Each structure stands twice: as structure tokens, then as C-alpha cells.
Amino acid sequence: DAGVIQSPRHEVTEMGQEVTLRCKPISGHNSLFWYRQTMMRGLELLIYFNNNVPIDDSGMPEDRFSAKMPNASFSTLKIQPSEPRDSAVYFCASCYGRGNSPLHFGNGTRLTVT
Amino acid sequence: AQTVTQSQPEMSVQEAETVTLSCTYDTSESNYYLFWYKQPPSRQMILVIRQEAYKQQNATENRFSVNFQKAAKSFSLKISDSQLGDTAMYFCAFKRGTSGAGSYQLTFGKGTKLSVIP
Numbered sequence: 397d398a399g400v401i402q403s404p405r406h407e408v409t410e411m412g413q414e415v416t417l418r419c420k421p422i423s424g425h426n427s428l429f430w431y432r433q434t435m436m437r438g439l440e441l442l443i444y445f446n447n448n449v450p451i452d453d454s455g456m457p458e459d460r461f462s463a464k465m466p467n468a469s470f471s472t473l474k475i476q477p478s479e480p481r482d483s484a485v486y487f488c489a490s491c492y493g494r495g496n497s498p499l500h501f502g503n504g505t506r507l508t509v510t
Numbered sequence: 511a512q513t514v515t516q517s518q519p520e521m522s523v524q525e526a527e528t529v530t531l532s533c534t535y536d537t538s539e540s541n542y543y544l545f546w547y548k549q550p551p552s553r554q555m556i557l558v559i560r561q562e563a564y565k566q567q568n569a570t571e572n573r574f575s576v577n578f579q580k581a582a583k584s585f586s587l588k589i590s591d592s593q594l595g596d597t598a599m600y601f602c603a604f605k606r607g608t609s610g611a612g613s614y615q616l617t618f619g620k621g622t623k624l625s626v627i628p
Contacts (some may be wrong), residue, residue, distance in 0.1 A: 501547075
């Protein structure tokens with residue numbers, strides 16, 4: 397299995413621009429998570445999908461952030477308009493079921509907003 | 511709410527030596543899971559080891575082992591025969607074992623930066 401695939405690996409954009417991050421979870425996994433990692437706040441859960449349905453989006457910082465999962469093999473995280481404080485590493489992770497099923501993380505997207 | 515504390519922001523160890531990373535957590539749950547993840551400079555988060563709270567036996571994965579003290583709410587990671595490739599950030603994480611709201615949440619500590627010195 398190729399693991400969780402995220403694209404792009406790096407993204408540099410100007411303030412005000414729209415940014416779209418992409419994720420392909422591991423085949424068969426029914427839970428998908430978007431995390432944001434910064435030095436100040438560590439790893440923060442942004443949103444959780446189960447069977448393609450958003451279950452908890454309480455971590456999404458503002459209305460500028462939105463996430464979709466149109467099918468079991470694809471998810472997007474969109475920031476519109478982007479701001480410098482959105483600069484961070486964004487991780488997508490997936491797992492199967494509950495319990496001790498561990499999260500499998502993608503390589504992350506490093507976003508820089510200038 | 512659960513909290514996870516890693517009190518050592520940075521540590522270093524000589525190659526081939528043993529090092530222990532500490533982690534404590536706070537919860538009122540009796541059933542839960544604990545994990546250690548490694549994040550090397552490549553940035554990917556890699557599962558190192560996991561422990562079910564209902565198991566008394568400490569988990570072991572090759573050179574990695576844990577010391578799980580449920581009463582003390584402590585979950586330390588021991589790395590034996592340290593190798594240069596062990597240089598990374600290490601994150602301790604907690605997950606509730608019961609179903610219901612928030613049971614999918616993985617709560618992470620702030621991490622410990624480990625440097626293995628040749």
C-alpha cells in the first residue's frame with residue numbers, strides 16, 4: 397500500500413489567495429483526519445470524517461477554512477482567503493474503525509503564506 | 511478533557527546508549543490507548559509503539575519498549591541501543607477507548623526532540 401498521499405508537499409502563496417490541499421487516504425480506511433502542526437500550538441485536529449461524513453469540525457479555526465470528502469478515496473482542505481498566520485504543516489491521516497487502530501499519516505504539506 | 515504532558519523538550523543520547531522519554535497524561539477514563547509517534551526531519555509521523563490500558567504487560571517493538579504505570583498515569587518510552595536514525599521528535603498520544611463523542615480524538619503531547627550523537 398502506498399500509504400496516505402498528500403499533495404502538494406510544499407505550497408507558497410501570497411496573502412489573500414486560495415489554497416487547496418489534497419489527500420488520498422489508505423484504501424479501506426473509513427476515518428480521515430486533518431491536522432495542523434505549528435511550533436506554538438503543536439498538533440491540532442481540524443476536522444474528522446467518518447465514512448465520508450464530517451463528524452467534528454470544531455477545530456476548524458475560521459470560516460476561511462473548509463474541508464470536503466466527496467468519496468472514500470479523496471479529501472480536500474481549502475483556505476480562502478489565506479493569511480500569513482495560516483502558515484503551518486498540514487497533515488492528513490486515516491485509520492480503520494475505532495479502538496487501538498493507529499492513525500497513518502501522510503507526509504504533510506508545508507504551507508507558507510507571505 | 512484529556513491532557514498529555516511531555517516534560518522534556520529536548521534530550522540527547524550517545525549512539526548505542528539507552529534513553530528514556532517521559533510522558534504523563536490526565537484522564538478520568540479507565541479504558542484508553544496510548545501511542546508513541548516519531549517525526550524525523552523528513553516530517554512524516556511514524557507510529558513507534560502502542561499500549562492498551564487494560565493490558566498490564568508493557569508493549570515492546572524491537573529496540574523500543576514502554577513503561578506503562580496506569581496508577582501514576584505515566585507512559586515512558588525506552589530506546590535501547592540508540593541509532594543515528596532515531597534522531598527525531600517523539601510525540602506521546604492518548605486516545606479514549608470508549609465509544610461516543612470524542613472517542614476518535616487523538617490528543618498529542620508537545621513532543622520531545624531527541625538527538626543521537628555519534
